[in-house]
Amino acid sequence: MKFAILGHLINEKHLDILPKEWIHENLIISHEFNFNETNGYILGLLLTAEQMMNYPKETVRQKILDAVLFAQNEFDVEIIQLGALTTSITSGGRWLAEQKRYTGFINHGDSYTAAVTCQVVQKALNLFGKKSSESNLAIIGAYGIIGEAVSKILVPKFKHSILIGRRKEKFEELIAKLKGNFETTIDLKTKNADIVITATSHPTALLEPNHIKENAIVVDVSQPPNLSQEVCQIRPDICRVDGGYVDYPNKYSFSIPGMPAGKCYSCMAEVIMQAMDKQYESHIGTIDMEYLQRTERWGEKYGFKLNEITNFGNKVI
Numbered sequence: 001m002k003f004a005i006l007g008h009l010i011n012e013k014h015l016d017i018l019p020k021e022w023i024h025e026n027l028i029i030s031h032e033f034n035f036n037e038t039n040g041y042i043l044g045l046l047l048t049a050e051q052m053m054n055y056p057k058e059t060v061r062q063k064i065l066d067a068v069l070f071a072q073n074e075f076d077v078e079i080i081q082l083g084a085l086t087t088s089i090t091s092g093g094r095w096l097a098e099q100k101r102y103t104g105f106i107n108h109g110d111s112y113t114a115a116v117t118c119q120v121v122q123k124a125l126n127l128f129g130k131k132s133s134e135s136n137l138a139i140i141g142a143y144g145i146i147g148e149a150v151s152k153i154l155v156p157k158f159k160h161s162i163l164i165g166r167r168k169e170k171f172e173e174l175i176a177k178l179k180g181n182f183e184t185t186i187d188l189k190t191k192n193a194d195i196v197i198t199a200t201s202h203p204t205a206l207l208e209p210n211h212i213k214e215n216a217i218v219v220d221v222s223q224p225p226n227l228s229q230e231v232c233q234i235r236p237d238i239c240r241v242d243g244g245y246v247d248y249p250n251k252y253s254f255s256i257p258g259m260p261a262g263k264c265y266s267c268m269a270e271v272i273m274q275a276m277d278k279q280y281e282s283h284i285g286t287i288d289m290e291y292l293q294r295t296e297r298w299g300e301k302y303g304f305k306l307n308e309i310t311n312f313g314n315k316v317i
Contacts, residue, residue, distance in 0.1 A: 118150060
């Protein structure tokens, strides 16, 4: 089962770290990767995160569709993983599934990302000697695809949770699915949170130094990151943690440009594992919690796992 991972540029500087041979007129195209006889590619739109969000939606959607059809027709790709903002632009992959010219499968990769995010939170709590039952949690982007799944898993475990999003009406569905002590708000109400999780489609850094409690832990799932290196320097008491990385199995030695050595985005790992397991099915829209648990079992089976927590790829000590 051949896969392709579709992403985009984080910013204009991102282009400088990519191999020149990957950069083509309309698309970033990697060489073919091989995972235990399962082959795939990394493709990228030549658009930055800001352009993805600010260009007309139909223009960006057409570029996504063109890239997907290229992968299907030129490389015989059978499953596409939507990376970064390509998921939100296509309504969690649902729009792409409606396009009849693409006949393959789609996976937004957010199920394993949500699972790994919860693992990261627990590792961070253990590292700093904190208990979820005694801590306040804030989730930015709580009604999004990742945010909803993370909320279902974590809210019952914390003393109090603050669920944050831009649209008040979107919370109604989420509230009905949750148990525990929580509130919802459209304000960036993170100042009293011991743990902050960011899972947004915001195209630039979102959190400022005054938004975060002293000695708080910020689990930053978003790409581009919602907490910048500059804020971390201004507030060294804050522990920022990467929310979306897992380690490759030991037998794979290659690295992806811009990624820390030995690390892989969990969304990418998900589609690789699905292809290795030869599961011919799509996973789009809201996360199915039983499938989320299956991705964790795949991680154990194929050796993609969270060995340590990191900040911009560097081990948190």
